[in-house]
Amino acid sequence: LPAMSTELLPSWGEGEAKAAIVDFVTAVTTEGSSDYVPPADRVATFDNDGTLWSEQPLYVQLAFALDRIRDLAGDHPEWRDTEPFKSVLAGDMAGVIATGKHGLAQILAASHTGMSSEEFSRIAADWIATARHPKSGKLYTSMIYQPMLELLDYLRKNGFEIYIVSGGGIEFMRPWAEKVYGIPPENVIGSSIRTRYELRDGQPVLMRLPEIDHIDDKEGKPVGINKFIGKRPIAAFGNSDGDFQMLEWTTSGEGRRLGLLIHHDDAEREVAYDRTSAIGKLDRGLDEAPERGWVIVSMKTDWTRIFPK
Amino acid sequence: LPAMSTELLPSWGEGEAKAAIVDFVTAVTTEGSSDYVPPADRVATFDNDGTLWSEQPLYVQLAFALDRIRDLAGDHPEWRDTEPFKSVLAGDMAGVIATGKHGLAQILAASHTGMSSEEFSRIAADWIATARHPKSGKLYTSMIYQPMLELLDYLRKNGFEIYIVSGGGIEFMRPWAEKVYGIPPENVIGSSIRTRYELRDGQPVLMRLPEIDHIDDKEGKPVGINKFIGKRPIAAFGNSDGDFQMLEWTTSGEGRRLGLLIHHDDAEREVAYDRTSAIGKLDRGLDEAPERGWVIVSMKTDWTRIFPK
Ligand SMILES: [Ca+2]
Ligand SMILES: [Ca+2]
Structure with missing residues (x-):
């Protein structure tokens, strides 16, 4: 087992966060365990901005x-x-x-x-x-978090079905989420505008209208999850108070659950922000994580690497 | 190949409808064929009422x-x-x-x-x-169409991802669609009411509100498909003019496509209805199917059996 652990999640330091993830996955995938969850119910949901990629200095x-x-x-x-x-x-x-x-x-x-x-x-x-990040000059699609890519891969290998559940636009993310994260369009949930089916020069098109359909943030995340998936996740990953209800919904279900929040506390390698940030504010989540059993990941101490090589 | 055909779709008679289905599936799954479609894009959508199960004398x-x-x-x-x-x-x-x-x-x-x-x-x-059907006295879940179960199975075996896209309620269908059709909750799309996330005795619930969210019928079917799947299907199956736009959207995409309508023309074994029916009206679809290359399935002549044994 120790030999395994060093190969698992290589960009995660050997701390409580990594142990909590591995313990959870081991418990729900071990047949005969009281925590066992069949593959069809191994649903994991991930916020995107600030959880899978950088959201500073602006979305x-x-x-x-x-x-x-x-x-x-x-x-x-x-x-x-x-x-x-x-x-x-x-x-x-x-x-x-x-x-x-x-x-x-x-x-x-x-x-x-x-x-x-x-x-x-x-x-x-x-x-x-x-398009390139205004500070690093790197492609936005390379400003993704290596430890989270490893986590997605680890969960997939353990039979999880992975969804993005983001406040960002569903049709903004779908064109590239599969290439960047390995998450196909049908597993991307986000905020949406209304569309209208119409014929243009005899060809059907779905026209994008300037009307909000769904805001996939805060209480909207469990609503979106229920609408699109129809199952309650057993694991949810976020970084801000916009993910609070998604984690609450996920971890209040019966059986073993995992709620995890990424804490942006690494000013040197990324950006440090939380309780007062205009983007990705994390305040109530920091306060209530301990009593709710949610894992707080310190980017500074839990991640040995932030971005892919 | 003839030996194969007799095993394939056993409740389908050896007519044009079955040949069209088998030709289509063979074309899109044959590597090197100009019609080849990779598995990730083999999306097939099925109406439910009147397409997978009986809808008469009432939904x-x-x-x-x-x-x-x-x-x-x-x-x-x-x-x-x-x-x-x-x-x-x-x-x-x-x-x-x-x-x-x-x-x-x-x-x-x-x-x-x-x-x-x-x-x-x-x-x-x-x-x-x-619950039992008012005329047959059988469970509703046994009033499903055996040839369509075989078709679902045939498509699944050929790498298709299958979705229900129904005017019926998404949360009405999800609890039983997997057991009855093998279609899991996340692949069921339907009409929906709005829900609200709230705490009840400290536990989160999604309350069902008396407000329409989405009507998944006619123009609403392509809208729902685009929202939930984010891909255009390559095959669509329906039975009424409520499926017209779903078939139009599906078959106007590039490459090989299949649109198919079930025609309820078997008064002896089921019910005969089409152009003037209050439930499952099929009028424009019958008129335009030939020019659009859509397959019309006669329940009377194309299906050797209607319901499972
Ligand atoms: Ca976020
Ligand atoms: Ca129908």
Whole structure:
């Protein structure tokens, strides 16, 4: 067993977090164990931003939206004098933020709707193929967490069905999640806008409308899980209070359960943030994790490596 | 090959319908063929009512709703004098129908909402375990079509991922679809009501609200497919004009595709209905199937057996 452990999850240090994961997986996969769970019920759900990849200094999907506004600006001369577009085009993030929720909704509508789902899928795939992180200069798809890739792989090898359950856009993630994480489109759950089936030049398309369908965050995560999967997960992984209800829903089911939160406490190798962060705020989760038996992963001490080589 | 064919789909007669199915599956699974489709993209979607099981003389879920109103009537003395409940309790179907869409919505709200998703799942599972068809006296779950069970099995053996895409309720079907059809909860797509995550005595539950979330019929089927699966099917199976857009969406994609409609034309062994039926109306589909290359299956001549032994 010790020989096995050194091969398992190689980017995880030999601490409590790794032990909790391995204990859980061993318990639920050991036939005859009272904790045994048949493969069909081994459902594990993962948040994406800040759990599988970096979300600082701003959500990748927001970077995509801002890039797309800049791309489309040539067709919209009126944007030069209209907020929130004026601030986006000036690179004035404080100005963008000052436009509030209404401004953000306008940015999302202009960048994410008005095309077919298939067109949007290509736009997102094309963007992610070349877009780079503003600080590291690396592709966003290489700003993923090596220990989490190993964890996904470990769970898959143990018969788990893995889902992304993210506040991010479902159709933004699906075009690349399989290549990057090995998670196919049908296992990606996220926030969505409404679509409408219509004929365009005689060909059917699903047009993306500027109307919210589902916000897959906080209480919306268990709702999305129940709608899309129809089973309660036995393991859930997140990094912020937006994952609180997903972990609560998961770990309050009967039998052995695992809830785990990534704590971004490594300012040197990534970014340190938690209770007061505008992005990925983790406050209630830190307070209640001990009493709820949730595992807190310190990126600083539990992970020997952050990003893939 | 002829020896194989007699073993394949044994309840299908040796006609054009069976040949079209076998030709399609052979083409998309033959490596090196120009029609080859990798397993991850072999998505097949099936309507449920009238395609996998009987829907006459009334939708099974409606029978469930009416039974449940009768079960709950003791707690609702006011129903004795209030439509649509008065007609339900009097067994007066014409009276129920006369209450129209508003009456039906009240029946659905009273029978399908106000409990948690897990409670509803148990209620549906308990009901389907004993409920019987009003004419045959058989369990509803034995009023399924043997040729379609063989087709599901044939597709699964050829690497297809199979989904139900039904106008019926997603949480009504999920509790029994795996046992009856071998289709797990996460592969069942249907109409849904909204749910709300809340704490009840400190335990989280998803409460079923009397608000429509998604109507998975007609244009709603491609919308649901895109939302839940994120891939366009290569094969779609239905029986009514409610499946028209699902077949249109499926067969207008690139490459080899299969669209198939079950025609209920066997009054002796099941029920004969199509263009003017209130349930399972098939009119436009019959007209346009030839030009669209969709297969029409005659239950009378293409199926040597209807129900399992
Ligand atoms: Ca997150
Ligand atoms: Ca039908």
